[in-house]
Amino acid sequence: MEDGPRERTADGAIVFENLTKSFGEIEAVKGVTLSIPKGQICGYLGPNGAGKTTTVKMATGMLEPTAGRAIVEGFDIVKEPLEAKRVIGVVPETGALYATLTPNEYLALVGRLYHLDRDETDEKTHTFLKLFGIADVADRLMTTFSRGMKQKVLISAALLPNPSVLFLDEPLSGLDANTALVLKELLRDLASQGRTIFYCSHILEVVEKVCDRVVILVGGEVIADGKVEELKDMTHQGSLEDVFSELTSSENLAEIVRAFSRSITGDGGA
Amino acid sequence: MATAAAFTRRGRGRNALDWDQFRALLVASVKLDLRSTRMQRGRTGKFPPIAAAFATYVVMGTLLALAVMSTDDVFVFSLFTLSAAMFMTALLVIMEYSSVVVHPDDFDVLGYRPISSRTYFWAKIANLGLYVAATAFALSIPASIVVGIKYAPGAVLTAVYLLAALVACQATAALVVLIYSVAIRVFNYEKFTRAITYVHTLSTLVIVFGYVLLPRVLAKDVMLLSVERGAWVYAVPPAWYAGAVELATGTGGRQSLALAGLAAVSAAALIWAAMNTVSLDYSRRISALATASAKAVKEAGRRKSLGRLGLPLCRTDEERAGFELMRSYMTRDRKLRARIYPAFGLPLAVYVYGLITGGLHDPFVPQEISGGFPAHQLLGFYSVFITLFFATAIAQSDQWEASWIFYSTPVRSRAGIVTGARKLIIWRYLLPFFAFLFVLLAFAMPPAKAAMYVLLNLLLALTAFALLSLTSPHLPLSQSLEKAKQARQIGLIMLLGMSMAALTAILELMKQVPRAGFAVYPALLLLAVGAELLLRRRLERRLAREEFPG
Incomplete structure (x- = not known):
C-alpha cells in the first residue's frame, strides 16, 4: 500500500540506507530505507516478527547489518560506533539491566560510561527516580523490582546522558497508566526541543497520539510510511488500529476470533 | 602516573x-x-x-x-x-x-x-x-x-x-x-x-x-x-x-x-x-549460544523420536512434562550442555590412563595377582562423579524466570516434574554412558567382569545422583546462573566424594568373599531405590511450600 518512498532528507538525524539483516536463510530486515529528520517522533510498527527490534539493534550497534547502513546524527554506526553511541539513548525491548545493582549504582555506572560529572549524575538520578516515584528504593537491589520499576530505571538510564536521538522499543512495557501519561508528554516535549525519537510499539493508540510519522513493517519490508492522517486517507480507515489491520492482516480477524473461541471451548479448532 | x-x-x-x-x-x-541475585535488602545475610x-x-x-x-x-x-x-x-x-x-x-x-x-x-x-x-x-x-x-x-x-x-x-x-x-x-x-x-x-x-x-x-x-x-x-x-x-x-x-x-x-x-x-x-556470541538456530531446531526435531522412547518411564503427566522440558533444553540449550559435557572428559581421560598403565584389569581379583595401579577404581569414582554435574546443573538456567509456569498452573506434584527431568538424564545420558563404558572395558577385561563392574558403578552412580540431588532440591531450570554457584556445589561435592571408600570396600568384600556378589547387587539396588525415595520425599516437602524465586 506504499505510495512510493517519501522524500528523503539527506541530513536526517536517523538515516537507514537499504538496511538489511539476515540470520542464515532467514532475512529478518529487507532493505529498509528511511530518513528521520531532527525533532521528529517516528512510530515503527509491525506485527510480531516483522523485524522492528532487529532494526533497532542494527541502528544502535548491537547487530551488524548484513547489507546497507544506519547513520545516526551523521555517524555511521558500524564505522563510527563510539561517536554514534554517544548521541543515542536506548530503551531496549529486553529490559536488560544488572539486577544485582541498585538503581543508584546502575545509573552511576551509566553516567561513568558517558563521562558525566559525578555530581550531575547524582542530581539527575535523584530527580528522575523521584519523578518516577521510585526514589525510596534507589538503594535497593533491583532483583526485587517489578517490570515497571525496572522500566523506569531503564528510561532514566536512556535519558541520563541527554541524548539527541532516542530509540525506544516498547517503552511503556509494564508502566502504570500515570507514568505512561507522563512519558507520552515527555516525548512530545523532548521532540519539541529538537530530539529525534524512534518509537517501536504495538500500542497503536499511543503511537497515533504521540508520533508525527508512522512506518509499518511487514516481513522485514516497509509497506507504509507517512503521517497518521495520510495513512488513514490512503486506506480509507478511521483509526490507526484499522489502518494497521488493513495493511498487515491477510485474514478476516472476526473469523480468527471465532475459531479461537471454538478451540478454547472444545467445539473444534481453527 | x-x-x-x-x-x-x-x-x-x-x-x-x-x-x-x-x-x-x-x-x-x-x-x-x-552479590547473589536472590540477595535482597534485609536478606543480605x-x-x-x-x-x-x-x-x-x-x-x-x-x-x-x-x-x-x-x-x-x-x-x-x-x-x-x-x-x-x-x-x-x-x-x-x-x-x-x-x-x-x-x-x-x-x-x-x-x-x-x-x-x-x-x-x-x-x-x-x-x-x-x-x-x-x-x-x-x-x-x-x-x-x-x-x-x-x-x-x-x-x-x-x-x-x-x-x-x-x-x-x-x-x-x-x-x-x-x-x-x-x-x-x-x-x-x-x-x-x-x-x-x-x-x-x-x-x-x-x-x-x-x-x-x-x-x-x-x-x-x-x-x-x-x-x-x-x-x-x-x-x-x-x-x-x-x-x-x-x-x-x-x-x-x-x-x-x-x-x-x-x-x-x-x-x-x-x-x-x-x-x-x-x-x-x-x-558476549554476543555467548548470549547467542542459548538460542538454537533454525538448523539446530530441525536437527533436534529429527532426534525427537529417539529421546521420546524413554517417555514410557514416566508415570504421571508431571513426569512427562519434566521429561519433555529437559529433553528440549538438553537438545537446544548449548549453555546447559556446555556445563555438563566436560564431565565426560574425566572418565575418558582415566580410561586412557588405565590403558597406558595397564591398570584396567579384572577388578574382582586381588591386585597382587593382576598387578598395576587399579585405574578401574579411579574410573569408578569418575563414573559416579559425572552424576554430580547433572545433579547441580539441571536446576540452573538463564531462563529461570520461565519457571513461573510451575507455580501458576494446577500441578498436583512439583516433585513429579523433577523426577521426569531426572528420568530423562538417566535414560538419555547415564544409561548410554555406562553401555559405552561396558564396550570400552570389554577390551580390557572379560566381558562378564566388565558387565558386573559397570553394573556396580551404575548402581552407585544412581544412588549418588539421588543423594546429590538432595543438595539442589529445585525444579528443573528454575534457579539463576551465578558466578561460582556451580563451582561451589562441585567443590562441596568433591569434598564429599574425595574418597572412593564405598567402591573400594565393595570390591574388597567381593575379592575376599566371592559369594558376596550375590548380596551386593540387590543391596545396591535397594540403596539406589531408597535414595530415590528419600529424594522424592524431600522434593515433595520442599517444593510444596517453595515460592517462585522471581
Missing part, C-alpha cells in the same frame, strides 16, 4: 582504552560477583556463592596439602598441589565460562553504550584476573603455609609459593580463554556453537591429562609420592612452577632454573595472548 599517558582518557579512538569506563565496568563487575566457593576451596586446599606433605621433596609437594590448583582453576573457568569471562547480560546491557572493545576486554580480563587470583589464593594458602613451615622455614618461601600458584592459575585461565578464542576463529558461528560443548569436553580431557594424570603416569610409584625426574618435566606445566618453588628454596639446580624460566615465559605468553581475545562481541 607514568602509565597514564598510555591510556586515552576519553577513549576517542575506536579501540582506545578509556580509563574511566574501565574503572566503572570493573567496579560494577566486582559488585555483581559479590545470605552468603554469596562466591564467598562460599572460596571457603570450600580453602578446605580443599588444606586437605590436599595435608595429604601430600608426607613427601620430603618440595618439588613433588609443589607438583601435586599446584596441579590440583591449576586443575580446579581450569575446571571452574571451563564450566562457568559464560559467567566467569563474560557476564550473560553484558551484551544486552552494554551493547549500545559507547564502549570500545578494548575497554570492555580490559575490564573483563581484570575481573577474571581478580577472580582467578582469589580462587588461586584460597586453594593455595594452606600449601604455601606448609611450604613455609616444612621445606624452607620462613615467610619468603610462602610468598614465593603463593606467587607461583597465582601465576600458574592465571596462565591456566588464559589457556582456557585462548582455546575458546581459537574455536571462535577456526569455526564459523554455526559450527562454533555446535563445537563449544565438545571443546569443553576436550579441554577437560587435555587439562586432566596435562596437570593431574601425566605426572602420575610418569611416576615410578604414585602411592609413594615420588617422581623420577626426566625430560617429561618440561612437558608438564605444573612441573615448571614446582621448579620455580624449588629454585626459591635454594635446593634446585639447572633443571629448576630452566623450569622456572619456562613458567615465566609461558605465563607471559599465554596471558598476553588471552588479553588480545576477549571483546564485547564475545
Whole structure:
C-alpha cells in the first residue's frame, strides 16, 4: 500500500540506507530505507516478527547489518560506533539491566560510561527516580523490582546522558497508566526541543497520539510510511488500529476470533 | 602516573582504552560477583556463592596439602598441589565460562553504550584476573603455609609459593580463554556453537591429562609420592612452577632454573595472548549460544523420536512434562550442555590412563595377582562423579524466570516434574554412558567382569545422583546462573566424594568373599531405590511450600 518512498532528507538525524539483516536463510530486515529528520517522533510498527527490534539493534550497534547502513546524527554506526553511541539513548525491548545493582549504582555506572560529572549524575538520578516515584528504593537491589520499576530505571538510564536521538522499543512495557501519561508528554516535549525519537510499539493508540510519522513493517519490508492522517486517507480507515489491520492482516480477524473461541471451548479448532 | 599517558582518557579512538569506563565496568563487575541475585535488602545475610566457593576451596586446599606433605621433596609437594590448583582453576573457568569471562547480560546491557572493545576486554580480563587470583589464593594458602613451615622455614618461601600458584592459575585461565578464542576463529558461528560443548569436553580431557594424570603416569610409584625426574618435566606445566618453588628454596639446580624460566615465559605468553581475545562481541556470541538456530531446531526435531522412547518411564503427566522440558533444553540449550559435557572428559581421560598403565584389569581379583595401579577404581569414582554435574546443573538456567509456569498452573506434584527431568538424564545420558563404558572395558577385561563392574558403578552412580540431588532440591531450570554457584556445589561435592571408600570396600568384600556378589547387587539396588525415595520425599516437602524465586 506504499505510495512510493517519501522524500528523503539527506541530513536526517536517523538515516537507514537499504538496511538489511539476515540470520542464515532467514532475512529478518529487507532493505529498509528511511530518513528521520531532527525533532521528529517516528512510530515503527509491525506485527510480531516483522523485524522492528532487529532494526533497532542494527541502528544502535548491537547487530551488524548484513547489507546497507544506519547513520545516526551523521555517524555511521558500524564505522563510527563510539561517536554514534554517544548521541543515542536506548530503551531496549529486553529490559536488560544488572539486577544485582541498585538503581543508584546502575545509573552511576551509566553516567561513568558517558563521562558525566559525578555530581550531575547524582542530581539527575535523584530527580528522575523521584519523578518516577521510585526514589525510596534507589538503594535497593533491583532483583526485587517489578517490570515497571525496572522500566523506569531503564528510561532514566536512556535519558541520563541527554541524548539527541532516542530509540525506544516498547517503552511503556509494564508502566502504570500515570507514568505512561507522563512519558507520552515527555516525548512530545523532548521532540519539541529538537530530539529525534524512534518509537517501536504495538500500542497503536499511543503511537497515533504521540508520533508525527508512522512506518509499518511487514516481513522485514516497509509497506507504509507517512503521517497518521495520510495513512488513514490512503486506506480509507478511521483509526490507526484499522489502518494497521488493513495493511498487515491477510485474514478476516472476526473469523480468527471465532475459531479461537471454538478451540478454547472444545467445539473444534481453527 | 607514568602509565597514564598510555591510556586515552576519553577513549576517542575506536579501540582506545578509556580509563574511566574501565574503572566503572570493573567496579560494577566486582559488585555483581559479590552479590547473589536472590540477595535482597534485609536478606543480605545470605552468603554469596562466591564467598562460599572460596571457603570450600580453602578446605580443599588444606586437605590436599595435608595429604601430600608426607613427601620430603618440595618439588613433588609443589607438583601435586599446584596441579590440583591449576586443575580446579581450569575446571571452574571451563564450566562457568559464560559467567566467569563474560557476564550473560553484558551484551544486552552494554551493547549500545559507547564502549570500545578494548575497554570492555580490559575490564573483563581484570575481573577474571581478580577472580582467578582469589580462587588461586584460597586453594593455595594452606600449601604455601606448609611450604613455609616444612621445606624452607620462613615467610619468603610462602610468598614465593603463593606467587607461583597465582601465576600458574592465571596462565591456566588464559589457556582456557585462548582455546575458546581459537574455536571462535577456526569455526564459523554455526559450527562454533555446535563445537563449544565438545571443546569443553576436550579441554577437560587435555587439562586432566596435562596437570593431574601425566605426572602420575610418569611416576615410578604414585602411592609413594615420588617422581623420577626426566625430560617429561618440561612437558608438564605444573612441573615448571614446582621448579620455580624449588629454585626459591635454594635446593634446585639447572633443571629448576630452566623450569622456572619456562613458567615465566609461558605465563607471559599465554596471558598476553588471552588479553588480545576477549571483546564485547564475545558476549554476543555467548548470549547467542542459548538460542538454537533454525538448523539446530530441525536437527533436534529429527532426534525427537529417539529421546521420546524413554517417555514410557514416566508415570504421571508431571513426569512427562519434566521429561519433555529437559529433553528440549538438553537438545537446544548449548549453555546447559556446555556445563555438563566436560564431565565426560574425566572418565575418558582415566580410561586412557588405565590403558597406558595397564591398570584396567579384572577388578574382582586381588591386585597382587593382576598387578598395576587399579585405574578401574579411579574410573569408578569418575563414573559416579559425572552424576554430580547433572545433579547441580539441571536446576540452573538463564531462563529461570520461565519457571513461573510451575507455580501458576494446577500441578498436583512439583516433585513429579523433577523426577521426569531426572528420568530423562538417566535414560538419555547415564544409561548410554555406562553401555559405552561396558564396550570400552570389554577390551580390557572379560566381558562378564566388565558387565558386573559397570553394573556396580551404575548402581552407585544412581544412588549418588539421588543423594546429590538432595543438595539442589529445585525444579528443573528454575534457579539463576551465578558466578561460582556451580563451582561451589562441585567443590562441596568433591569434598564429599574425595574418597572412593564405598567402591573400594565393595570390591574388597567381593575379592575376599566371592559369594558376596550375590548380596551386593540387590543391596545396591535397594540403596539406589531408597535414595530415590528419600529424594522424592524431600522434593515433595520442599517444593510444596517453595515460592517462585522471581
